[in-house]
Amino acid sequence: MEHVENNSEYAGLQVNAGVAQPGSINPYLNQMRKRRHKLFEPQEYIDGILAGDVSMLGQAITLIESVHPDHQALAQKVIEGCLPYSGNSVRIGISGVPGAGKSTSIDTFGVHLLERDGGKLAVLAIDPSSEKTKGSILGDKTRMEKLAVHPKSFIRPSPTAGSLGGVARKTRESIILCEAAGYNNIFVETVGVGQSETACHSMVDYFLLIQLAGTGDELQGIKRGIMEIADGIVINKADGENVEKAELAASHFRNALHLFPMPESGVMPEVRCYSGFYELGIDGVLDMIFDYIDKVKASGYFQYKRNEQSKYWMYESINEQLRNSFYFNKKIKDMTEDMEAEVLGGKITSFVAAKRLLDEYFSEMKGQE
Numbered sequence: 001m002e003h004v005e006n007n008s009e010y011a012g013l014q015v016n017a018g019v020a021q022p023g024s025i026n027p028y029l030n031q032m033r034k035r036r037h038k039l040f041e042p043q044e045y046i047d048g049i050l051a052g053d054v055s056m057l058g059q060a061i062t063l064i065e066s067v068h069p070d071h072q073a074l075a076q077k078v079i080e081g082c083l084p085y086s087g088n089s090v091r092i093g094i095s096g097v098p099g100a101g102k103s104t105s106i107d108t109f110g111v112h113l114l115e116r117d118g119g120k121l122a123v124l125a126i127d128p129s130s131e132k133t134k135g136s137i138l139g140d141k142t143r144m145e146k147l148a149v150h151p152k153s154f155i156r157p158s159p160t161a162g163s164l165g166g167v168a169r170k171t172r173e174s175i176i177l178c179e180a181a182g183y184n185n186i187f188v189e190t191v192g193v194g195q196s197e198t199a200c201h202s203m204v205d206y207f208l209l210i211q212l213a214g215t216g217d218e219l220q221g222i223k224r225g226i227m228e229i230a231d232g233i234v235i236n237k238a239d240g241e242n243v244e245k246a247e248l249a250a251s252h253f254r255n256a257l258h259l260f261p262m263p264e265s266g267v268m269p270e271v272r273c274y275s276g277f278y279e280l281g282i283d284g285v286l287d288m289i290f291d292y293i294d295k296v297k298a299s300g301y302f303q304y305k306r307n308e309q310s311k312y313w314m315y316e317s318i319n320e321q322l323r324n325s326f327y328f329n330k331k332i333k334d335m336t337e338d339m340e341a342e343v344l345g346g347k348i349t350s351f352v353a354a355k356r357l358l359d360e361y362f363s364e365m366k367g368q369e
Contacts, residue, residue: 039063042074046081049181054154057181061156064170064177079173082180087306089179090293093200095190095226096210101236103143105210105276106187110147112282113185122154122183123147124171126190154183172203172313201229202312205302206289209233213242213249227253228260230269232288238273239280246273265301267292332361 040048040059048056063075094109096102103125110121123144147153156174175186190200201207209230227233233253238246253271262268270288274281296302326332339353348356 042077093204122178
């Protein structure tokens, strides 16, 4: 293309044609892009997962996280096929305030667990999504350097995508797939923002709360009610000059736990100190976790809790389906804008607008019967 700057009136100024765009340095890039969007048959996903194919497991979890109706239908078939092969793992939820060292601790716990157990470990790390951009960094793998390269581990960071409490909406289904793929230990890391602990507790066998010493009032956990659902509490960064502070904080937590009634499991939560960075006291934390698992399995509470969780998630799924049915209804979508305008204009209250939308929705559902 001729540049206007090369005309005679612009003497002394010349613009070159430029360099041709080079081809991709990766000859397989286009093939990878095509393959990325390919969907398999449900049985192909199931066979791949049961064979321990990490790539197929990752693609199946991507289907689970998708909001596309076709993907959801396919994902449910895959989950149903994997369900008979699930339930054979120990599910451990790990939470704590931001900066408590959750990712570093998971990295250390995981490597030690794999060394002494000899099994496989899946880490479902939940990354908070931005309320403004809806995006997530998904950078947990960078803080789990040892597990990221371990042949027996699988790390899957997932965005919260606005789900209540910070635990990804489909984490429970992802656990089923990981168990079917042969992972006998599952770590679920939450974002540690209050409500996430409750959601995480409803899908794991053991809930571990990571705390720090010397950050103010060590009993803040009582006010938030988190200690009521914790099966064990650990104080991180108990190394160097911080050992005494950690032990003092641990004693405070032990005393505080006596203020609560005995947990439903019948096992009083323990409090331990450790250092995730320097790998101190790790075996003690793992012993605490698996001693609890042995006790609740022996008492029958382990299976009882799993059954209660299954019922809980059945009702949660019903609530989710009803929400989706309402908000994705075309009539409701069109009517919502009008209701919003009337509410903002002060013509009707929020409650009246909500009632009109619900009345319209139920009227339409009744007409479809």
